[in-house]
Each structure stands twice: as structure tokens, then as C-alpha cells.
Amino acid sequence: MDAKVSAFIRYLLNERRYSDLTIQAYQRDLNEFEGFLLSSGGVSFNEIAYQDVRLYLAFLTEKELSRTTIARKLSTLRSFFKYAVQQQWTEINPMELIQYNSKKQRLPDFFYESEINSIIEAAKRDDHPSATRNVAILELLYATGMRVSECCQLKVSQVDFNIQMIRVIGKGNKERIIPVGDQAIAAVLDYQKNLRDQLIANIPNSPYRDFLFLSDKGKPLTAAQVRTILNRIVDQHGLNLKIHPHKLRHTFATHLLNNGADMRSVQELLGHVDLSSTQIYTHVTKDKLRQTYLQVHPRAKRQTKTEED
Template identity: 50%
Template sequence: MRVNGRVKDAAEEFQSYIRLERNFSPLTVDGYRKDLEEFFAFLEGEGLGEGTDIRYPEARLFVTRLYDRGLSRATISRKISSLRSFFKFASARYGIDDSAFRSLFHPKKEERLPQFFYEEEMERLFEANRGTSPKELRDLAILELLYATGMRVSEMTGLKVTDPDPSLDIVRVMGKGRRERYIPFGHYAREALETYLAEARPRILKGNKHDRLFVNMKGTPLTDRGIRYILDGMVERAALHSPVHPHMFRHTFATHLLNNGADMRSVQELLGHASLSSTQVYTHVTKDHLRNTYMNAHPRA
């Protein structure tokens, strides 16, 4: 059994809508597309979806299948949000009933604190990855800029040569939803960037002509996967044995700022969070830091 054609038409128009009118990033649009395709495949596999309206039991069964696969609550919640947004759009444009996903509850969030590097670990990272080759200069500039700005890896791969302004120590970043923000950085990142641009990037380009700031060793724009590979190697050279993912540098940026007295609103602005609640997860980390400091320092702790 195939999913109703009007529902498929609505899905195609929805993807165009979020890409062109809402200015969602290609990565976000692709995420919505995959969530919709997964739901349609479920309907067809269950012999459902011939009509235009999806009932609550069908939506509930889909979520149950997600739990059966062992997906995290955050992933399931994101898929529910994707489908809820789609059916709200389909209801307005095509008259398709959206009550099934409006009635679904999001799973309770898992209390997982963000992982981050301690300041001593960051120092080891920098010390272990200094060098003079074009590759080493590029890698150090990536590390310095990630730690100095807290930008997402996807934001870093989108940077153009003209986005950082070393004269003002500030970088222009295009974030989620095409929201533009400017992030300051310090003299360590400035020096690493200036050295990379003057001594490394022209040699790595190998005659290629494009305006992306960071390039791979073939001279073409560096991808998200490429940066992850670079960071894995840098962590390995520093002999840090904890599991690492690129977002840890973003968590580290926020945690170190708050631990050293930055206010929550400023950190929210720097991270490009639309809501303060997204930033507040770091308060748990800073409370743990304060508690550990107290227990280690107070004579009667």
C-alpha cells in the first residue's frame, strides 16, 4: 500500500517551504526529509496511509517503534517535532488533519550533562599540536578558533576567508535558521588564523580557487567529517583518553566562560541559541565545578 499522493505532495512543498521561506540550513532540511521518509516507510510497511488523515493510534505506534529500536529520547523528540511541524503545514495548505501529532507527548528529556574538556586538558591539546608544516598550522587555527568562539563545526566549514576580521578580533558566523551573529576571539586565535592565511592556506590550495576559509590537503573546502577526523588526531596526539566529539569544544567554550564569571545571556548570544533554556544546561556543569572547588578548598568540607 502506498502513502496517499496528497500527503507526499504536501511533504515536497513543505521541504521547499522550510528551505526557501524559513531559510533553514541544507543540513536541517535534510533532517526533516529523512524523518518524513522514515514515517512514510513505516506507514507503507504497516499497510497504512492510504487516506490523507493520520490517526492518533498510527502516530503512537510509530513512536513505539522508535522506542523499540533503542533510539534516544532526544532523537525521538526531534522526530515528533519534525512530523508535528509538517502536519501543521499540511493542515494549513492541504486541509490534512494534524490532530494525531498534536496529541503526542514528547518523551521526558534525559538528564545528560554536556561533556567538556578541563582547562588543563585544553592546554595539553594546544601544546601537543604545535608545528610549522602547512597541515599543522591549519589544524592549530581550527582548534584555536573552535575553542575561542564555540561555533558549531557546520558553521566553521561554512566560513569564508572574509568572515574573520583579525583587525577587530571578530568573526561573522551564519548559524541555524540563517541567523547571523558576530563572535569575538582572542589574540591566540588571531595569531593562529593570520599565520594559517599567510603561510599555510596558499600552499594547501594547490591552485584551487574558492573562498572557503578552511581547506583539506587536496585544496578543496573542508567538510564536517574532515574536521572531525582532524580533531580526533589532535586529541590522540595529546594522549587524552576520554571519548571525543566535535561538540565537546562548543561545550568547553560555554562551560569555561561561565566558570570564569560570564553571564548566561552573553553566553546564549555567543552560542547563537534562540532560547535561554538551551544554554541553561551548562549551569549544571558550573554548579558541579563550584561544588568540587568547595570540597577541595574548604577546611571543613
């Protein structure tokens, strides 16, 4: 492998014109990989396979290297084996199936059911003049998983109160249909009856008559205003919680999946183009995990003694 590595380094230096520091990094990475192969039994170059690289990845991880360092070392191997195939040194590229994300994926922040119920109840007790509107926003964001921008642009004509469905216009002007539960529909109707109709009556020629959620000036709410509304509810009622509109979207998806919804349905409801965007919600809460364990493991519960014992 030494001769092939040397030829590759010359290629980087003479044809790719890489800097000295970059060349040194490539050389170190390849020397380390070769050393790993030798310590693992001395696999010949033509026998290097996907499994060998997977073992090497595990080795790097055990050394507790940073994810960016590991990603760089794998990038070196990708470049080297791509060049090796081009030079017909080997027919198989062991890096083809290797995937590694240098960024640690953060789990989405969400509310437990008791927490979201506390926030909604606080909004209902609020003495703010626009309390009915604020409750409707909270209920609708949680009930549908809409983005805050979609909620702000929502029009009355997009809500079918009879069949309890909402037509949402999402990113890229793509349309999706979302069902809405009883409590959210009731909150929106209450807001319309006790506040919105009055706002519209005060501004008869308003160009915003069809927008569902309006400010006290009769204009459509902005995303920033919705964030302010949610923060004020949490702060004024002494709830020790951090809130933002997108957290309600995360909560919607998490609760659906934790209660048995399938991934494809949640993907459609959220308006995700790729299923991978929805897969971040496959985490489960500790309570749900414990509940599942107790239900399915045959020795999870203490056995009770029978009379014969």
C-alpha cells in the same frame, strides 16, 4: 471520586474508542491516585490542588519508578482533569502547572582547562603538513563555540582581524557576531601565512578562494574531515581523551559560565534561540564548586591560632 472516574472511563471507551489495555492502564493510574489521596487524609475532589499532585509526584519518584512510567501516570491525570473541567465538575485544573520531563537530561560533555590545553599543545607539536591549519581550527572552535558546520563554511571575509570579531552565519541563515581572543587570531594568521596562501597560489582559479579552512586539495573542509583531524591529534599523541567538534562548543560555554559570564551573553554567543538550550551548561565542575565553597563558607577553612591563644 469513584463516580467521576467511572464516567471518565466510559467516555474513553465509548467516545474515544480506546483499546481495552489502554482503558485498564487509565483505570489503574486513577485508582492509584485516589488511593494516595485517601492515605494522605482523604482530600475531597473539589479540594484537589497543585500541591497534592506535587506530593503524588514525589511519592511516585520515591517508589523508584521509571521516568516513562511516571510520565504516563501524569498524562492520565492530565486527561482526567481536563475532562473534569469540561464537565464542570471542578473550576481548577491542578495539573496546569505540573511539568515533568520523561527523558533524563544529560549534562554536556566538556574538557577541563588542563585537557583542552594539552590537546592544543599536542596539535602544535604535530609534524603533520597541515599542522598550522589544525591548530587554527582547534583554537577557533574553542575560542568561539562555533558549530563545526559554521566553522567549515567560514569565509575569510567574515573575519575582521583588526577588531578581532567573526561574523558567523548560523542555523536558519541567522547571523551573529563573536569576539575572538588573541591566541585564536594568531593561530589563524599563522595558518594563512604558512599554508593557506600556498594552497590558494597553487589553485589560482579555485571557486573556494574565500573559504578559510581548506583541505590539501584546496576545497573547504567537511565536518567529517574536522572530526578525523581532531581524533588523529588525540590518538597520535597518546591523550586518553574522547574528542568531537561539538565537545569544544560545550567546553566554550562551560568555561565562560564557570568564570562568571552571564547566561544571556553565552546564549547570544552560541546562537541559541531559547535560553533553555543554554541552561544545560549551568553545571559547574567539582573543582569550581570546591573553590566557591572555600571562598564563601565562613567555616570552610581551618582557623589559625592567634598569639593570644
